[in-house]
Amino acid sequence: xxxFNDVSVTYSSGVDALNHVTLKINxxxxxxxxxxxxxxxxxxxxxxxxxxxxTEGTVTVNGFNLKKLKRRKIPxxxxxLGIVFQDFRLIPTMTVYENVAFVLRVIDxxxxxxxxxxxxxxxxxxxxxxxxxxxxxxxxxxxxxxALARALVNDPQLxxxxxxxxxxxxxxxxxxxxxxKGINECGTTILMVTHEHDIVRHFGGxxxxxxxxxxxxxxxxxxxxxxx
Amino acid sequence: xxxxxINYLVGKGIxxxxxxxxxxxxxxxxxxxxxxxxxxxxxxxxxxxxxISGIEGKNEVIVIVKDGTSDEAITALESSIxxxxxxDTVSFYSREEAWKSMIDDMSKEEKExxxxxxxxxxxxxxxxxxxxxxxxxxxxxxxxxxxEGVESVKASNEFADVLISVRNIxxxxxxxxxxxxxxxxxxxxxxxxxxxxFARRKEINIMKYVGxxxxxxxxxxxxxxxxxxxxxxxxxxxxxxxxxxxxxxxxQDNYQILTILGVDSLYSFRDIIIPVGIAYxxxxxxxxxxxxxxxxSKYVKV
Numbered sequence: 001x002x003x004f005n006d007v008s009v010t011y012s013s014g015v016d017a018l019n020h021v022t023l024k025i026n027x028x029x030x031x032x033x034x035x036x037x038x039x040x041x042x043x044x045x046x047x048x049x050x051x052x053x054x055t056e057g058t059v060t061v062n063g064f065n066l067k068k069l070k071r072r073k074i075p076x077x078x079x080x081l082g083i084v085f086q087d088f089r090l091i092p093t094m095t096v097y098e099n100v101a102f103v104l105r106v107i108d109x110x111x112x113x114x115x116x117x118x119x120x121x122x123x124x125x126x127x128x129x130x131x132x133x134x135x136x137x138x139x140x141x142x143x144x145x146x147a148l149a150r151a152l153v154n155d156p157q158l159x160x161x162x163x164x165x166x167x168x169x170x171x172x173x174x175x176x177x178x179x180x181k182g183i184n185e186c187g188t189t190i191l192m193v194t195h196e197h198d199i200v201r202h203f204g205g206x207x208x209x210x211x212x213x214x215x216x217x218x219x220x221x222x223x224x225x226x227x228x
Numbered sequence: 229x230x231x232x233x234i235n236y237l238v239g240k241g242i243x244x245x246x247x248x249x250x251x252x253x254x255x256x257x258x259x260x261x262x263x264x265x266x267x268x269x270x271x272x273x274x275x276x277x278x279x280i281s282g283i284e285g286k287n288e289v290i291v292i293v294k295d296g297t298s299d300e301a302i303t304a305l306e307s308s309i310x311x312x313x314x315x316d317t318v319s320f321y322s323r324e325e326a327w328k329s330m331i332d333d334m335s336k337e338e339k340e341x342x343x344x345x346x347x348x349x350x351x352x353x354x355x356x357x358x359x360x361x362x363x364x365x366x367x368x369x370x371x372x373x374x375x376e377g378v379e380s381v382k383a384s385n386e387f388a389d390v391l392i393s394v395r396n397i398x399x400x401x402x403x404x405x406x407x408x409x410x411x412x413x414x415x416x417x418x419x420x421x422x423x424x425x426f427a428r429r430k431e432i433n434i435m436k437y438v439g440x441x442x443x444x445x446x447x448x449x450x451x452x453x454x455x456x457x458x459x460x461x462x463x464x465x466x467x468x469x470x471x472x473x474x475x476x477x478x479x480q481d482n483y484q485i486l487t488i489l490g491v492d493s494l495y496s497f498r499d500i501i502i503p504v505g506i507a508y509x510x511x512x513x514x515x516x517x518x519x520x521x522x523x524x525s526k527y528v529k530v
Contacts, residue, residue, distance in 0.1 A: 072441075075440060076439070078439035090434075102435075102438065105233065106438055108233050110232075
């Protein structure tokens with residue numbers, strides 16, 4: 001669960017990125033965060049990851065009060081999250097298998113568990129045959145699916161997808177969101193930042209529109225795919 | 229941390245050396261040069277210290293025994309001298325030996341002149357005493373002069389003072405040079421490894437996002453730095469061996485002054501092979517680990 005309570009962020013440059021935002025994303029939700037460039041979407045993500053601290057208000061993520069969370073405990077917070085970036089951010093010197101397994105190694109998971117869990121998650125995203133490939137040998141869509149597998153392998157409570165379709169073909173974009181939807185149906189909360197309105201209209205669901213650092217719109221709408 | 233994680237991190241550190249071979253090679257070269265500079269400076273310093281100590285050792289104290297002292301009293305005096313803590317060696321030089329030595333050094337004419345005067349040998353019995361610590365020379369001579377049967381004690385305190393000053397000044401200069409070299413090396417090494425870490429900052433960033441602790445991120449880098457440091461240490465050791473042997477031979481062949489001064493030759497490399505080897509390995513490993521720790525710290529903070 002993510003809860004923003006009257007949160008404001010002012011950067012050292014004096015820019016007000018968020019103004020008194022109050023927001024709650026419940027467990028099991030699938031929410032799109034939309035808004036123009038500079039609206040405050042990235043600031044919202046940075047707050048959830050505790051990359052930055054709120055200037056005012058409190059942020060709670062998966063039971064962690066981020067205001068009180070000490071720096072050395074940040075890894076504990078991030079282990080409850082799965083993150084998918086627009087630019088994939090896979091480790092180029094690691095194979096697909098190693099990239100995914102790395103997350104479990106970080107949390108000291110047993111070797112046996114890693115050996116069974118990683119191939120399972122890689123097969124969920126349809127890349128079992130590419131497990132030994134390096135990121136540079138994969139297409140953009142495939143790389144994003146690896147990133148998704150990496151976000152998923154730790155069975156996180158919340159997956160944050162920051163423009164996950166921004167660097168891939170439109171056709172593959174739908175595939176990625178379908179995968180995220182499937183993960184959400186299994187109970188994982190998904191927060192997807194996007195500026196692709198077609199995708200939002202197609203899938204529908206909860207839409208949070210941020211404009212000039214404030215929540216301009218927070219409603220649930222029906223998707224085009226549901227109407228079909 | 230579990231054993232499997234430790235194995236993983238160690239394996240990752242080892243494989244990174246090869247995967248980032250260009251950067252590893254750059255770090256290796258810098259570490260090799262740094263270790264050589266520090267190592268050779270230390271070796272030069274300990275050898276100069278040895279030469280000074282050798283000269284100090286030759287600075288003997290002559291204890292003149294009172295004329296008419298009995299043989300028992302002379303033997304007792306030797307024990308008393310040996311009981312003084314700063315005394316290293318004591319050797320007796322009888323008045324007869326002194327006379328003979330003096331005659332031997334004379335010309336033929338002088339010998340003829342003095343050969344009948346032996347019965348009137350005016351020379352005293354003496355003890356030649358070497359001290360352990362030249363800085364306590366004055367105190368030691370004072371104590372010896374109060375002993376039973378001692379006529380007087382002759383020592384060149386001025387020479388001792390000069391030697392002490394030379395050694396002190398040299399020690400300060402050597403320490404300052406070595407400390408400066410170590411600092412310069414650490415800065416250069418941490419900058420070199422920083423380049424290597426900078427090239428992998430994205431990797432570090434990803435690790436932070438998936439919840440890796442600082443320790444988990446740093447360990448492979450530190451192992452990588454340590455391995456490169458150890459390889460550089462081995463290379464530096466081998467090079468030092470050749471350079472040292474060559475330099476020692478050159479000095480001993482060309483600078484007969486060492487022999488004239490009666491100073492033992494420089495340390496032979498065989499005598500110092502183990503401490504030099506261990507020192508290089510420790511220095512290489514520590515510098516490699518510290519260098520990477522300094523350079524990774526900046527990028528670990530996300």
